[in-house]
Amino acid sequence: MEDAGIYAVESPYLERYVQVGIASGRVISVSFPELPPEDAVDDHPILDRVLEYLDGVAAVDFDDVSIALTVPTDQRAVLERVRDLEYGTGIDVAELAGLTPGLDADDEDDLIVVRTALDENPAPLLIPDHRVRDGPSAAPPAIEQKLRSLEGL
Known part of the structure; x- marks a missing residue:
């Protein structure tokens, strides 16, 4: 199954949600809404890593995360x-x-x-x-x- 959708998890550190949009297995957006859309899923490996990073785990990086950059x-x-x-x-x-x-x-x-x-x-x-x-x-x-x-x- 193709990895696509809106994923969001609440971050106590940020006092906001971290929301990730994914299409064709690539991140297309990251945002920080006060509340995520109702259809957002709260379980994704990228969100797990984001929470580790926000917990102060310096070893967490996102080098291997594929990001779709549709910019000049x-x-x-x-x-x-x-x-x-x-x-x-x-x-x-x-x-x-x-x-x-x-x-x-x-x-x-x-x-x-x-x-x-x-x-x-x-x-x-x-x-x-x-x-x-x-x-x-x-x-x-x-x-x-x-x-x-x-x-x-």
């Missing part, structure tokens, strides 16, 4: 670099631009590309945009701050 190519390159950031590692927008092939840390247009990619990240937490200190996050501000705090950023 330059933004995809930024988000792929963000996925490479290790737990507890913080960088700034200019550093991220410098790490992204085809972007220049001194070019304001390229910095806008980085900020736009972070802001439109379809899977915050799995693509840890909260590790970029001076960039926007696709997660709500309160969630972003809790994720940063969890990692000591």
Whole structure:
């Protein structure tokens, strides 16, 4: 059976639900609703790992989770670099631009590309945009701050 649907679990740490949308076995979205849809399922291996991460298990990573990135190519390159950031590692927008092939840390247009990619990240937490200190996050501000705090950023 194909892995598809809406999955959600309540996180005591975040004081919200973590909701994951999956299609064709790939994550298409991560969000943090106050209440999930009534048809959301609360049992999925990705949610189990998310809860472990939120419990402070630093060894939990999401490198092997397949994420469907339907964003422009330059933004995809930024988000792929963000996925490479290790737990507890913080960088700034200019550093991220410098790490992204085809972007220049001194070019304001390229910095806008980085900020736009972070802001439109379809899977915050799995693509840890909260590790970029001076960039926007696709997660709500309160969630972003809790994720940063969890990692000591």
